[in-house]
Structures are given as structure tokens and as C-alpha cells.
Amino acid sequence: MTKWRALALLLGLCTSALAAMAGVPAPYAPTVTLPTGTPQRFEFDLTTALRRARREHKRLYVYLGADDCAYCRKYEAFLQRNAMELAPHFAKDYLVVDLRSSLSVQADRLYIRVGEKALPYADFQRSIGDERARLLVYPSVWLLDANAKPLMQMPAGTGTFETVPEQLEILRLEQ
Amino acid sequence: MRSTSPSRRFALQGLGALALAPSSVWPAVGGLPSATHDAWSPEWQQLSERLFPGRQLVAGQGTVQLIAPLRAAYGASVPVKVVSKLPQRPELHVRKLYLVVDKNPSPLAAVLDLSTEVGQADFETRLRVDEYSHVRVVSELSNGELHTDARYVKTSGGCTAPPNRDALHLIGRTQVKVAGELRMNEPTAADVTVVHPNDTGFELNQVTVMYIPPHFVRSINVSFAQRKVFDAELDFSVSENPTLRFNFVPHGRGELRAEVTDSKDAHFVGTLAIG
Numbered sequence: 339m340t341k342w343r344a345l346a347l348l349l350g351l352c353t354s355a356l357a358a359m360a361g362v363p364a365p366y367a368p369t370v371t372l373p374t375g376t377p378q379r380f381e382f383d384l385t386t387a388l389r390r391a392r393r394e395h396k397r398l399y400v401y402l403g404a405d406d407c408a409y410c411r412k413y414e415a416f417l418q419r420n421a422m423e424l425a426p427h428f429a430k431d432y433l434v435v436d437l438r439s440s441l442s443v444q445a446d447r448l449y450i451r452v453g454e455k456a457l458p459y460a461d462f463q464r465s466i467g468d469e470r471a472r473l474l475v476y477p478s479v480w481l482l483d484a485n486a487k488p489l490m491q492m493p494a495g496t497g498t499f500e501t502v503p504e505q506l507e508i509l510r511l512e513q
Numbered sequence: 514m515r516s517t518s519p520s521r522r523f524a525l526q527g528l529g530a531l532a533l534a535p536s537s538v539w540p541a542v543g544g545l546p547s548a549t550h551d552a553w554s555p556e557w558q559q560l561s562e563r564l565f566p567g568r569q570l571v572a573g574q575g576t577v578q579l580i581a582p583l584r585a586a587y588g589a590s591v592p593v594k595v596v597s598k599l600p601q602r603p604e605l606h607v608r609k610l611y612l613v614v615d616k617n618p619s620p621l622a623a624v625l626d627l628s629t630e631v632g633q634a635d636f637e638t639r640l641r642v643d644e645y646s647h648v649r650v651v652s653e654l655s656n657g658e659l660h661t662d663a664r665y666v667k668t669s670g671g672c673t674a675p676p677n678r679d680a681l682h683l684i685g686r687t688q689v690k691v692a693g694e695l696r697m698n699e700p701t702a703a704d705v706t707v708v709h710p711n712d713t714g715f716e717l718n719q720v721t722v723m724y725i726p727p728h729f730v731r732s733i734n735v736s737f738a739q740r741k742v743f744d745a746e747l748d749f750s751v752s753e754n755p756t757l758r759f760n761f762v763p764h765g766r767g768e769l770r771a772e773v774t775d776s777k778d779a780h781f782v783g784t785l786a787i788g
Contacts, residue, residue, distance in 0.1 A: 468586070469587070493580060493584040493668060497665045498668060512583060513583050513584075
């Protein structure tokens with residue numbers, strides 16, 4: 339094995355390790371949801387999570403991240419850094435659902451399923467009255483009640499709630 | 514067709530330059546909780562002195578209220594609503610409304626010059642908000658009083674977001690429509706929408722990596738039955754495809770007419786027959 343091949347292998351392993359680390363940190367007890375139907379489409383099923391939310395009288399904090407997305411890592415690192423302070427606030431009212439996607443998956447290939455109906459991203463957004471139908475941004479967060487109804491209009495991206503007070507604003511549904 | 518006066522253009526340019534001036538004294542506002550309605554900012558201190566020199570502004574929601582979300586879906590399209598608490602009567606009415614985004618490259622987003630024909634001086638539109646900033650309305654009454662209200666909006670990138678290029682061939686198409694029930698002799702809500710990119714000059718063409726030159730709607734003048742309802746002077750702080758929801762009082766049959774001029778001096782017209 340040449341040293342360049344070894345280096346490439348090492349880089350690949352590092353990338354895989356980083357990808358494996360991607361996602362909402364463990365202290366938030368996320369329900370990791372992997373897509374089905376790949377690679378033609380990335381379909382995420384919220385049905386089970388919604389059923390559980392109804393049973394436990396909780397809301398859903400749905401996080402859509404991508405394994406190769408720097409802004410996702412930034413938000414996840416923020417969550418990790420502040421887990422001691424934030425995780426109890428999440429746990430009080432929310433079930434965290436972690437949808438694992440990839441930057442190459444754009445709106446036409448991303449599907450959200452609720453019960454019998456699976457809709458492509460823009461149609462799903464329109465169906466729940468979310469204004470972010472025009473553009474899919476990674477990462478994205480939805481705050482949903484147990485019937486998949488948005489609790490408030492969320493911004494594209496997570497850049498406006500990457501401080502503890504702002505994350506708490508979001509959890510408190512301050513508008 | 515009326516055009517923007519050179520003095521106003523000069524004022525707008527001056528305000529734009531003012532906002533772009535470095536401000537090293539003040540820390541970034543990002544991360545603060547939502548501001549109260551009378552919140553102050555260093556940008557507003559300077560802007561208000563330029564716009565209303567020596568005049569007192571009354572803060573509060575007794576006369577005018579601004580409704581805007583703390584966070585919007587996209588910074589390039591933040592919905593704002595102005596609610597006036599007094600009816601448009603000849604003896605006392607709202608003469609002008611100013612919409613300001615403190616931290617935008619060009620903070621004065623719109624100046625609406627109203628007649629009593631609006632009936633009720635409520636307006637809705639969408640604004641670009643480039644960074645965490647106060648968004649303000651100033652209501653100038655016919656007796657000269659100035660009333661103001663503000664909301665703090667947390668968003669970013671409103672002036673640099675990639676523009677929507679799907680409908681370039683439709684630029685200038687101006688649509689006027691009644692937004693609800695048509696009520697004779699009462700304020701009736703209507704919308705005017707202009708298909709227009711409203712380019713700010715700060716957007717990057719992702720293919721050429723060149724900045725897209727500014728190209729935006731500069732004025733929308735609305736009349737009913739040849740009587741002025743309002744004249745709006747606008748800036749690129751208004752979102753693409755500028756839309757204004759307003760009121761007018763139909764007294765009978767007539768034409769609701771919107772005359773539009775953009776920054777390349779192109780003129781567009783939209784009309785709607787009423788009655």
C-alpha cells in the first residue's frame with residue numbers, strides 16, 4: 339500500500355467516524371430516523387414518533403440534518419456543549435426526532451410520511467402551512483404537535499437559535 | 514406618472530451610506546431577547562435625527578402598531594403588518610407611514626403618502642431583514658404628530674439571499690385584486706403585487722460569482738376612480754415581488770389603478786374594475 343493510499347484510507351475512516359458522530363447528541367435522547375427508499379428518494383416516516391407523542395402528551399422537535407453539512411455540525415456541537423443546561427428543557431415537553439439525510443438530497447427527493455401519506459418536501463410544507471416550502475435548508479427544525487401540526491413558524495436553518503437563551507425561546511414557542 | 518424626487522433619492526442614498534458606516538462602539542445585538550416596543554438602537558438614533566430632525570416621536574402602540582414575527586421563515590421575506598388605531602378622517606388622519614429596518618444597508622424600506630381614501634391606514638408587506646434588527650414604523654399624522662412602534666426581528670441574510678429567477682419574463686406584471694369582501698363606502702382590503710426581483714445589489718450570481726446589479730421597484734402609486742389612495746416610495750428592503758395590502762373606500766364604480774416605476778425607469782400598470 340502506498341503512503342498516499344494509506345492516507346486516503348485514513349481520511350475515509352475519519353470522515354466515516356465524523357459522519358457516525360453526526361446527529362443530535364445522546365443527552366437529548368433522540369429517536370434516530372433513517373430514510374427508506376434510497377437512493378431514489380429519502381423518505382422519513384414520522385408516524386411512530388407522532389403516535390408516541392400522543393401517548394406521552396409530548397410535542398415533537400424534528401431535526402433534519404445531513405451527514406456532510408457543516409452548519410449541522412455547528413448546531414449539534416452547540417447542543418452538545420450546552421446539553422447539561424438544555425437537555426432537561428427538551429425532555430420536559432419534547433420528543434426529539436433526528437432525521438439523517440445528506441446535502442445531495444434536495445427538495446425533490448426528500449419525502450416526509452405521516453400515516454398513509456408520503457409527500458415530497460415542498461408539498462409536505464404546504465400541507466402543514468409552513469412557509470419554508472420554497473427552499474430546503476440543512477439543518478431544519480420543525481416543532482410539531484402530536485397531530486403533525488406546526489406549533490409555530492420556524493426559521494430556515496438554526497443560526498438564530500444557537501445560544502442558550504434563544505434555544506429556550508424556541509422551546510417556549512416565543513414568537 | 515410621478516417620479517422620485519432627486520432630493521428624496523439623495524436622502525435615501527445618504528441614509529444608506531449612514532447605515533453602512535462602521536459602528537465599532539456597539540456590540541452585536543444578536544442573542545438578546547425580544548425587544549420591547551419602544552426599544553432604542555444606535556442606528557435608529559442617527560436615522561431618526563436625519564429623518565425627523567428636532568421632532569418628537571411618541572413610542573407606543575396607542576396610535577400605530579407594528580406586527581412582525583420574532584423569527585421569520587426567510588430573512589428575505591419577513592411579513593410585517595402596520596395597524597393604525599385611528600380611522601382616516603379629514604380632521605385627523607395618518608398622512609405618512611415610514612417603514613424602517615435599522616440595520617439594513619438601506620434602512621428606509623418604504624414611505625407611504627396616504628390620502629383619506631384609504632379609509633383605514635393598515636398596510637401589510639414583506640421586507641428583507643439583513644441581520645438581527647429592529648423593524649419600525651413611524652406614523653405621521655395630519656396634525657404633525659409622529660408615533661412609532663417597533664419589533665425586534667431575529668434573522669439574517671435578507672439582502673444577500675439568492676434571488677428567485679423563475680419568472681424573469683414576467684417582470685413588471687402588476688396585479689391588483691380585492692382581498693376580501695367588496696364593501697361600498699367602507700374600507701375594503703386590496704392587494705397590489707408586482708412581479709419583480711427587487712434585486713438589492715448585494716446578491717451574488719452563483720454561476721458567474723458576480724454581484725447582481727440593483728434593480729428594484731421604486732414607487733407604486735395607487736388610485737381609485739382617478740383619486741389618489743396612496744403613493745408608496747420603496748427601496749430594495751422590500752422583498753422580491755413587492756406586495757402591498759392596503760385599504761381603499763369604493764364610493765361607486767371606478768378603476769382601482771396601480772402605477773409602478775422601477776429603478777431602471779420602467780413603468781408598469783395594473784388595474785381592476787370595481788362595481
